[in-house]
Amino acid sequence: MTIAAGIDVGSSAVKVAMIIGDEVLALHSERIRRRELRKVINDAYSIALGMANVKESDLAYVATTGEGELVEFRRGHFYGMTTHARGAIHLLPETRAVLDIGALHARAIQMDDRSRVLNYRMTSQCASGSGQFLENVARYLGIALEEVGPLSLQGDAPETVSSICAVLAETDVINMVSRGIKPADILKGIHISMAGRYVKLLRASGNATDVAITGGLASDVGLVEALRENCADLRFHTHPDSTYAGAIGAAFWGAYRHRVLESRKAS
Amino acid sequence: MACTESECVADCVRRAETLAFADPPPHSIGYMPIYVPRELIHAAGLLPAGLYGGGDRLEIIRGDAYFQSYICRIPRSTIELALSGHLDRLDGMLFPSICDVIRNLSGMWQMLFPDRYVRYIDVPQNFDPAVGGRFWRHELETLRRDMERIAGRPIDDEALRNSIAVYNENRAAIRELYAQRSRAPWRFPLSEAYLVLRAGNSVPPEEHTALIRDYIRGAENDLSRREMDQSRVVLAGMFCEQPPHGLLVTLERAGCAVVDDDLFLGMRWIQGDIPLDGDPLQNLVDAYLTASATTASRYSPEGHRAKWLLESYRRNEAEGVIFCAPSFCDPALLEQPMLVAALDRAGIPHTEFKYSEDTGQFAVIREQAGTFSDSIRLWSAS
């Protein structure tokens, strides 16, 4: 059976997936945070190889996605939305749309049951309300990233952030802290305004009702809750491995391409 | 003289830059992107010089001082060029009614350069020959008198007819280029065609026509160019502020072959040939009323724009449409939802993103265009 690797080079973390046939063998993610990117990629890759207990030579295809141009040992590259759709279908087969929220961008993707991308929307230009921003705020508030979601759920009087720019919004947050607003309410407020933007993106992309959330922020329960509160007509699904959707998708596309190439060779 | 298409492109680049970055030829009249009747300028012996912004290499200092961040880029680079002396040798500037930005820019010009010739050209939004036609004729007559004054010589009907013929030729050459590109986009990539067209802003139309023909011949004969596995797309939204060259390269690398577009509409807003017999000025008037391209800047009585787009999609056997408009371009962005709705009704795939003439980062665009092309290519068979 084909063994393949998918490497999703994001702007804040590198994610690696190892697959065999229809199954995922291993997943690993390494946050970049001020480290040299090539080294992080190599580390993440070798750790994942170890976890999957496979040798490099076993791999039929190494596929990259995201900003994967850095990866010298890749065989092919797939665009982010193609891979996220594929990954989402693998993890959450009932979904027909993906909301991928990463460190700098959010993407809304509509797809069919075979993960064919039908339509999409993506944030560009201003990075406001991205994962990076949330990360900065968390650091500022002294809250570990994993605590952000649970804490936000406790907010009962959310304070909304008005600024569109992440830099200026940080200042808003600073002001809130100094006004004595609870971190839970600040976070909830941020989640609500982020959710608003993402829903806008989703609606603009199409109208599938079952939405898979992928990317780093899928593990943020506060954001997921805010999304659910924002629109009752959509069903949001997450999976413990949602963060890896891009890497998983890349691996599966890689395996697929390998088969196509092999059969071409054969004929 | 035989030349290869790459020599020809290089030549175009060099010539295009003579206007923006060095001395423009003497006796030329600058004009903003669309709806300027260049024939009238040409007939007076003046060179019509198209100003489509400053590209992505011009450093903007004074230009930004006059424009808030939420205004598109083209007025700032145009002002920058003017204030840094690059446009000093123009004999005047024409500002057609494209949008509020260009309109107000005409007033800024009046204030900043009180001694120079500036004219705002009000293009009618009424297409009744007795009403809008009359108004347009009045505008053109005024323009004719102004050009005569600047050139110091009368524009007789014969001269005007001759200029119309020259531009008919030029438009025909451009039409041929588009037809060729649509037939074999890998042979005539947009990233080259764009440069060939751009040169037309600063060289006399006769020379430009020759350049285009040279290029077509060169590229046709280049056997090293092979058909590529790309998706055929129509590009819409770029009629005024021009995209950086890197954007076009990015699109093509991401797998999109552009088979039609609305770049440099100012050179081809009159579709087909203008008749040479009869009153040449009236022929110009009628050409506007009956044979001009619809754009976002014009009132579109019965959804003409959507019709144009669907027609182009079909005629060019395209597989998708990319809306690529300058950031903060009101006309293009306001009409986009209407066009999108029309495409949706017709079941045509589309995607959209924005740029500015000095965009330097193409990661997002590459991803979007790449995914778009992927989704057409990987799945079009099924």
Added chain:
Amino acid sequence: MKENSMLLQKQLLADHFDALARARDEGKKVVYTFVPGNLNELVRSFDLLPVLPEINALQSGMRKLSGGYITEAEKSGHSEDVCTYVKCDIGMLRKGNIGPTGKPLPKPDLLLLSYTGCFTFMKWFELLREEYDCPVAMLHVPYQSEGRIEPHQREYIVQQLRSEIIPKLEQVSGREFDIEKLRSMLRLSSKAEDDLVWVLESAKNTPSPIDAFFAGVYYLGPIFSAFRGTEDAVQYYRTLRGEIEERIANKEGPITPDGPMKGERYRLVVEGPPNWTSFRDFWKMFYEEDAVVVASTYTKVGGLYDQGFRHDPDHPLETLADYALGCYTNLSLPARVDLLARYIRDYRADGFLVNSVKSCNSFSVGQLLMLRQLEERTGVPGAFIESDLVDPRYFSAANIKNRIESYLQMLDQKRGAA
């Protein structure tokens, strides 16, 4: 504390929106049209009811509904970059088209696209046409690029009125054009306009009895919108004038939402529209510091009456043409600078402030140059702030307050030095 004029205006609006809500049932026909250069008298002379989407948008802004509407429109693919009036209107429509008084608005029977001073209008009604599938009457108003109205421009408009607008109005209303009725309405217009000009010019007094921007926008409501040419408008301006005469006699300053203003420390001229979503907060930043606006250009988007224009019943179509051509945003930039310089001088202003709104290129493009030119010409320092009409995301209170405060402190420092 409510003055009579305020109550009157409230009543006017309430009655109008009631009439609109009943229009369908009563078989009345409705025309949507824009504020600048509108043809209100002509529309009314056909017994048609006007709806002004811009007014609805700004009302939605004041009632804090615009944010939601804009989001709604952006969700459906409208760009973040474009005019928020349009998006607010489209969003409102998607959410049931409930007007500012809480009553539903009727659909248009005609979109009267009289297109003065802004290209966005054109696309706005193209968008609405897709929604409503009703006829559009297009009136193209040329631009005063040379700073004056040219005869052929006037003629072009009159021709369009004859060949395009009037026939369509006749068709929709099922009535014939009645020029006498139009004349009598124009006569009423010009009466109200006289009093309005008096009101605006009352700001030349010290202390100024009115704030010519924040209160000014209320004063202009009736004349700019659906009421010009009616007895009601005449009545309103008569009453308003009476109240202001009284304030002048008592040497009183303007009335603000927090009561009458006490001192008058700074007299300012304002260029550009207000922000509607934080209108009160914005105003407060001025009156808290005892700054009063003595003249503004926004209050001229519906006509430069103070510069002498009056609707003229003797030349009904020509006067409509001149009116449309003469609105503030249809002036060339040099003409706008001239006007502002005159205001600064005639109203003895200490300073002038530009509120540049993201939405409106028609207003905003060139304002930075205007600022420079005005400083040079008048020697009066200017200030520049940025916000938006009805997009709450673009009103950064802290930022704006910072600038206004800095500016006023600067005026103080200069005064101290002099």
Added chain:
Amino acid sequence: MKVFVGIDLGSTTTKAVILDEEERVIGRGITNSRSNYDVACAVVREEAFVRARFTMIERGLRTPRPHVIQDLERNFRLHQHLEQLDRLREAMLMLAARRGTPASIINGICDEMAIRARKHFAPGATRKSDFFRDLAAADYMSLAEAIREVSFESLCAIYDAAILAVENLTLDRAFERHIGSALQETEDGESLKEAVGAACNAELVESGSVGTGYGRQRLPFPKEQIRSEILCHGLGAHAMFPGTRTVLDIGGQDTKAIQLDPNGIVTSFQMNDRCAAGCGRYLGYIADEMNLGLHELGPLANESRHRVKINSTCTVFAGAELRDRLALGQKREDILAGLHRAIILRAMSLLARSGGISDEFTFTGGVARNSAAVGALRDLIAENYGARTINISHESIYTGALGAALFATRSAVRGNA
């Protein structure tokens, strides 16, 4: 002795200046701005007063001993730093216990940090930053990365939470607490003993204070004691360089262009619009991304031979753009040079908006400490305006605070009269 305090509460840093009655600067303080403005204010005030006491020592000496005083101050700073480290250790241990992280790991890191701290404050050493937060973070992160038992991630979280708690403690009576031990460790310290004693006992009476800066509305001052930062920067620049006619201030989140008359009175000003692109924070993001100190950016950029043209100065995308370009094989210094030029280009536009650059021109704010920014500014001024006198002082980050302190002095004088 009567003193006057000016505080400039900026978006990234908070600065204080103390003046004596003759309007001479006797103390300056700086700290990073933080969520609690009152604390930032208290910390910076304390810093400035510490510095003022050193001035008192200098003034109390008959023969100047600059080297000894420098040594003394260095030792003093080390003690202050070590005290902070102890607090950090304490806070981290508490958090570690709660999360089940072994105390030994934290202690191991902290021990090493203390050793490094001594190196940072060794004679002749240069530091990556003035702030405890930055120095500690750099050391901590590099040590934490080497730890295998606990994930980097959770060690970061501990640090992030602890540093916040530590920063929100004030350091009162710092001078008294550390000066003794610092003196002991200082070579030749004996010679200062008397002056130090006098400085300790000197009474510094705060007779007026004025606040300014981005966060001034939240300063614990009554409204009359708050001045707009525009006026303060104008007055401060005028005081430092009386010939100043044009001032450019690039701070953390905003850029201001100010025109002055011969008396230091503001005649016009412009600030950047809503977008924070191209301000000091941008450089902060870049420095973070490159794992450099703010001090190091300028020198590195100056090494460039082939500047890259950069158009976007969006702060948030800075990191991504940087990575993109590095991936394209562009050199760090060339990218940095391009970035600095881009920032200054924006500032040039703002200057043009405010009325151009008249002679003399003064550059203030934190970014004036960055040599590459200064270099780019010089080039662009020469290209666009010709010869201009350009004033930059190492103290220019304190310009706003100086202006505020001057307002305090003057209004006290006027009040007395």
